[in-house]
Amino acid sequence: MDFSQMLPMLVQEAELFTPAYVEAADWLREQRPEPELIVDAGSGPGVISCLLAEKFPGARVVAVDGVEPLLAEARARAERLGLADRFSTVEAELSDGIVDVEYPADLLWASRSLHHVGDQRAALEGFVRSLAPGGTLALLEGGLPTRFLPRDIGIGRPGLQARIDAVHDEWFTRMRSELPGSVEETEDWPALLTAVGLRHTATRTFLLDLPAPLSDEARAFVVTALTHRRNGLAEGLDPEDLTTLDRLLDPDDKTSVHHRTDVFVLTAMTVYVGVKPE
Numbered sequence: 001m002d003f004s005q006m007l008p009m010l011v012q013e014a015e016l017f018t019p020a021y022v023e024a025a026d027w028l029r030e031q032r033p034e035p036e037l038i039v040d041a042g043s044g045p046g047v048i049s050c051l052l053a054e055k056f057p058g059a060r061v062v063a064v065d066g067v068e069p070l071l072a073e074a075r076a077r078a079e080r081l082g083l084a085d086r087f088s089t090v091e092a093e094l095s096d097g098i099v100d101v102e103y104p105a106d107l108l109w110a111s112r113s114l115h116h117v118g119d120q121r122a123a124l125e126g127f128v129r130s131l132a133p134g135g136t137l138a139l140l141e142g143g144l145p146t147r148f149l150p151r152d153i154g155i156g157r158p159g160l161q162a163r164i165d166a167v168h169d170e171w172f173t174r175m176r177s178e179l180p181g182s183v184e185e186t187e188d189w190p191a192l193l194t195a196v197g198l199r200h201t202a203t204r205t206f207l208l209d210l211p212a213p214l215s216d217e218a219r220a221f222v223v224t225a226l227t228h229r230r231n232g233l234a235e236g237l238d239p240e241d242l243t244t245l246d247r248l249l250d251p252d253d254k255t256s257v258h259h260r261t262d263v264f265v266l267t268a269m270t271v272y273v274g275v276k277p278e
Contacts, residue, residue, distance in 0.1 A: 001116075001175075004069040007045055009224050011073070014047035016221045016265070020208040021048055024140070024271055025055040027204060028107065031273055032136040035059045035106030041127060042094055042113020046074020052109060053083045060086045062101050066093040095119065095181065097126035104132035111140040115172075118181035124196045131276045137198060139272045141189055143205060146267035148222045148257070149248075155255050156244030164229055167236040189272040198274030210265040218265050222257050223249065 003010070014021070036059060040049040043063035053061040061083075063074045071089040078087035090100045095117045098108075108127055117123040127137055145165045152158040176182060185192070190200040210218050230237075230245045237245070251258045 003044070003067045007070060007073060009228060010044045010070070011047060012221050012224055014045070016210075016218055017208055017267075017269075018047070018051065020206040020267075020269055021051055022055075023206050024138075024204075024269070025051060027206075027271075028109075028136070028138055028273075029055060031138075031202065032107045035136075037062065037101065037103060037105050037132075038107045038109065039064060039098060039101060039105040039130065041098060041108055041110040042116070043070070043074055043089075044113075045070045046077050046089075048109070048111055049074055050077050050081055050083055050087070052107075053078065053087055054081070056107075059107075060088070060102070062105075063087070063089045064092055064094070064098055064101075065089070066091065094123050094126070097123075098130040101130065104135065105130050106132050106135050108135065108137045109140075110138070114139065114141060115176065116179070118176075118179035119183045120185050121183065121192060121196065122181075124192060128196050128198060128276060133276060133278045135276045137193065137274045137276070139189060139193070139274070140269055141272070142187060143270045144268040146225065146265065148226065148263055148265060149260075150262055153244075153248075153255075153260075153262070155247055156240060160241055160244055163238065163241055164233065167233045168229065170236060171233060190274075193272060193274035198276055200272065200274050202273040203270065205268050205270045208265065208267050208269070212262050212264045214263055214265065219257065219263060222263055222265065226257060 038052050038059045038061045040063045043049045043065045046063050049061055049063040065071050068091055074089055078084045114120050147161055149161055193200045227249055247253050248257050250256050257263050
């Protein structure tokens with residue numbers, strides 16, 4: 001996956017999902033009120049890194065990612081928001097562990113980055129080594145797929161998004177199997193946190209519910225997301241579903257998501273918290 005090519009979509013999604021991330025950050029402040037150093041492991045373009053810097057004004061924040069163009073965007077965002085004096089970046093692959101930070105992290109945030117590492121347990125062990133005694137790891141993985149449309153949209157066969165999700169699940173399994181050093185792992189995140197030496201202290205799911213009618217920004221994200229699914233999963237999708245997707249993405253088609261009044265954004269993101277023993 002070329003994440004540098006995905007930069008606009010990553011920014012678009014993170015900005016739209018900010019209300020849920022704000023709730024998660026407020027909840028984490030209850031878990032870890034005054035961290036001195038926060039590491040965002042797999043930060044991407046830094047939208048959430050900067051949010052964490054705003055929510056924890058006494059902390060330094062280090063955004064760690066393996067893609068320099070994403071880190072450049074993170075630094076530019078921090079500069080625009082007046083956070084640059086306590087914001088820095090480190091280019092590193094999560095599979096290699098988190099290195100080159102000033103001191104052990106008090107709070108380590110990993111949002112949908114761990115599943116891009118072949119050996120997830122080994123990566124978690126690296127996260128733990130980077131935590132200070134008593135430090136907190138917040139892992140966002142799983143949750144529920146994002147939905148945009150009713151089951152029956154009046155064109156094509158009902159249940160389009162459920163079928164897209166099924167094809168995506170198959171793609172995800174292949175993607176994981178093809179990662180360097182891939183290791184199969186049951187996605188029992190609390191058990192994995194315990195297995196790497198953390199004390200699992202809390203799990204919470206955060207809902208993003210943007211009902212119809214959508215704002216222009218949210219509608220634009222739906223177009224981007226469905227285009228990404230259509231292009232990335234074309235080989236696995238039924239020809240009829242591809243035709244339906246093409247109609248949904250055609251701005252000249254009145255049944256498309258560009259014009260429909262029933263388009264929404266609904267998703268759920270789950271965060272698992274573990275604490276390193278003192």
